[in-house]
Amino acid sequence: xxxxxxxxxxxxxxxxxxxxxxxxxxxxxxxxxxxxxxxxxxxxxxxxxxxxxxxxxxxxxxxxxxxxxxxxxxxxxxxxxxxxxxxxxxxxxxxxxxxxxxxxxxxxxxxxxxxxxxxxxxxxxxxxxxxxxxxxxxxxxxxxxxxxxxxxxxxxxxxxxxxxxxxxxxxxxxxxxxxxxxxxxxxxxxxxxxxxxxxxxxxxxxxxxxxxxxxxxxxxxxxxxxxxxxxxxxxxxxxxxxxxxxxxxxxxxxxxxxxxxxxxxxxxxxxxxxxxxxxxxxxxxxxxxxxxxxxxxxxxxxxxxxxxxxxxxxxxxxxxxxxxxxxxxxxxxxxxxxxxxxxxxxxxxxxxxxxxxxxxxxxxxxxxxxxxxxxxxx
Numbered sequence: 057x058x059x060x061x062x063x064x065x066x067x068x069x070x071x072x073x074x075x076x077x078x079x080x081x082x083x084x085x086x087x088x089x090x091x092x093x094x095x096x097x098x099x100x101x102x103x104x105x106x107x108x109x110x111x112x113x114x115x116x117x118x119x120x121x122x123x124x125x126x127x128x129x130x131x132x133x134x135x136x137x138x139x140x141x142x143x144x145x146x147x148x149x150x151x152x153x154x155x156x157x158x159x160x161x162x163x164x165x166x167x168x169x170x171x172x173x174x175x176x177x178x179x180x181x182x183x184x185x186x187x188x189x190x191x192x193x194x195x196x197x198x199x200x201x202x203x204x205x206x207x208x209x210x211x212x213x214x215x216x217x218x219x220x221x222x223x224x225x226x227x228x229x230x231x232x233x234x235x236x237x238x239x240x241x242x243x244x245x246x247x248x249x250x251x252x253x254x255x256x257x258x259x260x261x262x263x264x265x266x267x268x269x270x271x272x273x274x275x276x277x278x279x280x281x282x283x284x285x286x287x288x289x290x291x292x293x294x295x296x297x298x299x300x301x302x303x304x305x306x307x308x309x310x311x312x313x314x315x316x317x318x319x320x321x322x323x324x325x326x327x328x329x330x331x332x333x334x335x336x337x338x339x340x341x342x343x344x345x346x347x348x349x350x351x352x353x354x355x356x357x358x359x360x361x362x363x364x365x366x367x368x369x370x371x372x373x374x375x376x377x378x379x380x381x382x383x384x385x386x387x388x389x390x391x392x393x394x395x396x397x398x399x400x401x402x403x404x405x406x407x408x409x410x411x412x413x414x415x416x417x418x419x420x421x422x423x424x425x426x427x428x429x430x431x432x433x434x
Contacts, residue, residue: 063149064279065134065324067256070127074120074252078245081116082230085109085188089226092192094199102196109188113181120177124252128170131256132162135263135324142326143273161266169259176251180233180244191229195222254319261317261325265297265308268327274301276308276325278316280372286315287323291374294331294346304385305331345371346379353386353396360399368403376404 088108093101137152139145146152158166199222233244242250268276280291295308308325316323332347349362368376383396401409 064281064322065131065138065257065260067127067131067253070123070130071249071252071256074123074127075245075249077116077119077123078248081112082244084112085184085230086227088112089188089192089230092195092226094195094222102192106189106192109192110185113185117178117181120181120248121174124173124177125170127252127256128173128259129166131259132158132166132169132263135260136162136267138324139264139267139271139273139327143268143271143329145271159266159270161270162263165259165262165266169255169262173252173255176255177248180247184230184233184244187229187232188226191226195225198222250319254321257321257324258317264325264327269298271327271329273327273329274298275303275305275329275331276327278374279324279326280374281322283323287318287321289373289377290316291323292372293374293378294328295325296331297325297327303331304382306381346375346382349379350382350386353383353388353392356392356395359396363396363399363403366403368400369405371404376400 088105092105133153133156136156136158137146137149140152140155141147141149146155231243232241233247234242236242265276268274274297276295276297278290278293278295282288283291290311294305295311296303296305297308299307299309311317345366349366350359351362353359368379371379379400380397383393383400386393388396398409
């Protein structure tokens with residue numbers, strides 16, 4: 057099975073199940089808040105409401121803890137299974153899943169990922185409980201004070217405006233589950249969804265890399281799915297999954313998290329033991345297209361010819377950048393590096409590109425560090 061034929065992990069159904077738990081709990085909480093009598097304080101009623109709120113959130117905690125254990129393990133198992141297929145240890149994903157066994161490292165990975173995810177989700181419900189409890193107490197105290205004042209003035213009921221304001225105060229307590237380190241306010245279900253999507257993808261990647269290293273495969277190919285954000289600049293690129301692996305490929309741990317493997321990022325890494333080899337649709341080894349172009353850089357004319365016949369205009373941005381980066385590692389002099397980069401960029405569709413004309417071009421020529429960025433708007 058080729059790397060391209062291995063089904064990509066999809067946990068939408070699983071995540072939707074957890075989100076459903078949060079949506080149901082928030083609706084139940086809203087009903088409890090709606091039942092509060094905002095015209096008269098009754099201690100027994102408020103005590104019962106707070107008890108019901110606590111029970112709803114504890115039930116949610118129980119479901120989320122069970123969900124987390126099951127699905128974080130699933131993500132790790134998927135990562136190991138896909139590694140077995142990618143490295144030829146199993147013919148199909150179904151076959152691989154029957155022989156998956158966690159190494160000691162991956163057992164610890166799952167244990168830590170489950171604990172981290174459960175901790176993040178429990179923090180949401182604790183924060184919601186605290187905000188709701190505080191809002192209920194604040195509103196009931198205001199009802200008591202207002203009634204006392206109105207009794208003195210001879211008015212026996214709260215005005216409609218006062219009741220509306222108190223209700224808004226209660227409703228607002230359900231709007232924020234977490235305020236993150238950047239000061240952003242997250243609704244409970246949105247934060248929970250982001251947490252689990254991110255943690256499942258991360259667990260999948262980590263389990264993949266752990267299994268690959270155990271099998272002496274120290275490189276990976278970043279998946280491609282037509283991303284429209286900054287991730288697109290890394291799609292299809294080869295990375296090292298251990299820092300000390302031979303070669304000049306970037307180490308996965310050094311990649312900018314604002315561009316790839318960010319929260320909710322769906323990109324994964326397909327392991328390989330040889331960064332110069334990938335598998336084609338017929339399951340036959342072929343040279344990575346970057347290496348195929350640069351296989352004989354001692355002959356610049358031949359390399360330019362390779363560039364021109366490689367349909368670089370059809371490449372992804374990340375693949376073009378991989379070619380530009382690789383040229384720097386071939387031990388070429390500055391002029392030859394500039395020549396090959398110029399031809400690569402022209403082949404990508406910038407037919408008039410050259411290293412001359414402006415101060416910016418001169419600076420680029422001196423450093424020769426180029427990076428192409430795809431823009432959605434001009």
